[in-house]
Amino acid sequence: MANLKNRAGLLLLFAALMLAFAGKGLLLRPPSPPAVAAPGTFDTARATRRLGRILGDERPHPVDSLANDGVRARLIGELRAIGLSPQVHERMDCNGTLKTRSVSCALTRNVVASFGPSSGRRLLLNSHYDSTPTGPGASDDGIGVAAMLEIAAILRDTKPPRPITFLFNEGEEFGLNGARAFLDSNPLARDVDSLINLESRGVSGPALMFETNTPNGPAITDYRRAAYRPYANSLSTDFATLIPNTTDVAVFKERGWKTLNYSIIGNEARYHSPGDTLDALDRSSLYHFGSEVLAATRTLANASAAGGTNRQVFTDLAGRGFVALPLAVAWLILASTLGALIVLAYRRRALGRPLFAAAGAVLGAVFAGVLASEVASLIRIGDYWRAFPLVAYLAVYATVLAVEVTLLARLARGVERERMRLACWLLIVLVGGAGSLALPGAVVFFLLPPLFALAAMFAARWSPAASSALWWVAGLTQLLLFAELLGLIEMLLIDGPLWAVVPLAALSTLPFLIEVPAQSRLALLALGLAAFGLWVAASVIPRVSEERPGAFTIDYVRDDIRGKASWTVASKQAPLPKGWSRFGQWRKAKSPLNGRPRWSATAPLIEVPRPAIRLLSSVTDGKGRRVRLVVSRGGGDSVVIKFAKDVPVVAMGSSGRPRLIPVSAEPGPALLRCTGRACDGLVLEVRLADQNKIRAELVGIRFALPAEGRVLAAARPPRSHPQYAPDSSILIRGVTF
Numbered sequence: 001m002a003n004l005k006n007r008a009g010l011l012l013l014f015a016a017l018m019l020a021f022a023g024k025g026l027l028l029r030p031p032s033p034p035a036v037a038a039p040g041t042f043d044t045a046r047a048t049r050r051l052g053r054i055l056g057d058e059r060p061h062p063v064d065s066l067a068n069d070g071v072r073a074r075l076i077g078e079l080r081a082i083g084l085s086p087q088v089h090e091r092m093d094c095n096g097t098l099k100t101r102s103v104s105c106a107l108t109r110n111v112v113a114s115f116g117p118s119s120g121r122r123l124l125l126n127s128h129y130d131s132t133p134t135g136p137g138a139s140d141d142g143i144g145v146a147a148m149l150e151i152a153a154i155l156r157d158t159k160p161p162r163p164i165t166f167l168f169n170e171g172e173e174f175g176l177n178g179a180r181a182f183l184d185s186n187p188l189a190r191d192v193d194s195l196i197n198l199e200s201r202g203v204s205g206p207a208l209m210f211e212t213n214t215p216n217g218p219a220i221t222d223y224r225r226a227a228y229r230p231y232a233n234s235l236s237t238d239f240a241t242l243i244p245n246t247t248d249v250a251v252f253k254e255r256g257w258k259t260l261n262y263s264i265i266g267n268e269a270r271y272h273s274p275g276d277t278l279d280a281l282d283r284s285s286l287y288h289f290g291s292e293v294l295a296a297t298r299t300l301a302n303a304s305a306a307g308g309t310n311r312q313v314f315t316d317l318a319g320r321g322f323v324a325l326p327l328a329v330a331w332l333i334l335a336s337t338l339g340a341l342i343v344l345a346y347r348r349r350a351l352g353r354p355l356f357a358a359a360g361a362v363l364g365a366v367f368a369g370v371l372a373s374e375v376a377s378l379i380r381i382g383d384y385w386r387a388f389p390l391v392a393y394l395a396v397y398a399t400v401l402a403v404e405v406t407l408l409a410r411l412a413r414g415v416e417r418e419r420m421r422l423a424c425w426l427l428i429v430l431v432g433g434a435g436s437l438a439l440p441g442a443v444v445f446f447l448l449p450p451l452f453a454l455a456a457m458f459a460a461r462w463s464p465a466a467s468s469a470l471w472w473v474a475g476l477t478q479l480l481l482f483a484e485l486l487g488l489i490e491m492l493l494i495d496g497p498l499w500a501v502v503p504l505a506a507l508s509t510l511p512f513l514i515e516v517p518a519q520s521r522l523a524l525l526a527l528g529l530a531a532f533g534l535w536v537a538a539s540v541i542p543r544v545s546e547e548r549p550g551a552f553t554i555d556y557v558r559d560d561i562r563g564k565a566s567w568t569v570a571s572k573q574a575p576l577p578k579g580w581s582r583f584g585q586w587r588k589a590k591s592p593l594n595g596r597p598r599w600s601a602t603a604p605l606i607e608v609p610r611p612a613i614r615l616l617s618s619v620t621d622g623k624g625r626r627v628r629l630v631v632s633r634g635g636g637d638s639v640v641i642k643f644a645k646d647v648p649v650v651a652m653g654s655s656g657r658p659r660l661i662p663v664s665a666e667p668g669p670a671l672l673r674c675t676g677r678a679c680d681g682l683v684l685e686v687r688l689a690d691q692n693k694i695r696a697e698l699v700g701i702r703f704a705l706p707a708e709g710r711v712l713a714a715a716r717p718p719r720s721h722p723q724y725a726p727d728s729s730i731l732i733r734g735v736t737f
Helices: 002-028 044-055 066-082 142-155 177-185 187-191 217-226 234-239 249-255 283-301 327-347 353-379 389-411 417-438 440-446 448-459 464-492 498-515 521-540 707-714
Strands: 087-096 102-115 122-128 164-169 192-198 208-212 258-263 312-316 322-326 553-559 564-570 587-590 597-602 612-621 624-632 638-643 649-654 657-660 671-675 683-688 695-702 728-736
Touching: 002 389, 002 464, 002 498, 002 521, 044 066, 044 142, 044 283, 066 102, 066 142, 087 177, 087 649, 087 657, 102 142, 102 177, 102 649, 122 142, 122 187, 122 283, 142 164, 142 192, 142 283, 164 177, 177 187, 177 249, 187 192, 192 249, 192 283, 208 217, 208 234, 217 258, 217 283, 217 312, 217 322, 234 312, 234 440, 249 258, 258 283, 312 327, 312 440, 322 327, 327 417, 327 440, 327 448, 353 389, 353 417, 353 498, 353 521, 389 464, 389 498, 389 521, 417 440, 417 448, 417 464, 417 498, 440 464, 448 464, 464 498, 553 707, 624 638, 657 683, 671 683
Parallel strands: 102 671, 122 164, 122 192, 192 258, 553 728
Antiparallel strands: 087 102, 102 164, 208 258, 312 322, 553 564, 564 597, 587 597, 612 624, 624 683, 638 671, 638 695, 649 657, 649 683, 695 728
């Protein structure tokens, strides 16, 4: 009877944990818009109609293009209809980044509108109205444009206590050029002290406030006051500084403005693609995004931008609550908890075998989860989970759980539950402390649950029932905090790796496995079979769907340096469709532009737009040289100068205003790019650390395939589309100057 009870308890626990993993997405569901918006609240239907008028026929509208001229004209019309007097500020900008050895140039036409007092410290709301050449950008960044227009309409006649400026910038997608142009040339920038940035990396999900200025104390105080359904945590703000993707905040942060940066990230399969349409944009996401930014605008408009050295750590609680406290206080709590756990573990003999058993179970589960994910990726190449990611992730979670419970049953056999409880929570706090040393914002996730665990230990003296309840409360609190993080990781890492969720999954399940120890081989076998079945399901389900199309970008690349041409396909390494062998013998290769993996097949030499470059002047400057060049797109849309790796480029950009290449930038060849009509005849300047001749590749790009490529485009797999870059014609030629 006891064995039957243990078996049932373990199976019930497994089912409950898997249901929790399956249902964690409910924690990230934005609120639905009301049928009728109350006065002074965000009107989703009206914002949608405005965005529809601005997008028109929903063509891609990259920077300095005829299509973007139309979007800008319609945007100006909407602003005037609201009662504002927008101005257009035109400037050629070349902007670099701190992370890469690249500079991008484009002619920007920023649309700026303000209201409120004529002087005083200014609140800036920023979004961009250009799209990538791949899609219409209804979400990226149409959601920001629509939200700002609706907010302007609501607040226009409220007489805010300080000036509010709405910046609709052009050129974000290729180089954050509009933000740089505003900062460098618009006099309004001198008065700004607070910023709300509006961005998007998907078409659904809640409005995440994912980045702030540093130190963030005043910004988080205002966010807490404003947010009605908060979604934000200090781990994501730390993580935002590490990933290669950037927003306009990367430019603005040098001013030290109080900053709140918002985005949605659900279903990235439509991001930077033809699928980023108005129909695909989730209306609940638009409502939540607009409502949260409206509330933040009202709060920041009435708040001072007083600085401070206080850094806070924070997290929402399933979008229903928000906690924040100073980082120093958080570290004190964590250190005190860790100290107490170490003392108790020493006194109750939990530092030896119990801690080894807990750590061994977690490490073994992590290893198994990583191994299973990697093996599955070798069996089915590419992001096979794209259409139904939950199935693959549930396979990962089931693997972690099955291995963890098996190892724990072996390693902790005969060890008292009280000692294992201590070891479990000591391990969690040790891992949390170590992780927080690298990402301090993570510390907030390791404070409250261990405190419940400590309370459970002390409560055991006077009430075993209360102690038992507190152990479960500790585990459930940790699971709740981690479940939302796991959901965010799944949203963000559409390309994987799947195993990115493994460490948190292993830690979040450990407290429950201590409470219901495994003593049934039949139950363990059932867990293993469930994990195996989920992996089988993940390996056979379709990799794309109508809602989540596959990525499939086709390029024609003519390399005049090497005298050859090729068709290339970027498909996230997914196999090419059957029948594509008729287009050539395909092999894996690297993109000549960025080194990313592609499928490649030999192609005929076809005439495509041919860029040109002309040396205007070359002047020695100490030990170096200053070179001025005139470029032409040759009928293309973008032109890139890719310098050889050994060319010591110090600065590059527009003549008289080159951008310095940061010493800390990632190694690799320097890239100088110009996109748009104004590139023809543009004078560029390159500064070198020596006087040797420059060897470079001149790359011309047209955002369309040659006529000969139409048959390939017609054979594109169903439910697939270009992503991140459009189908393009690319010519590479060598230059020396």
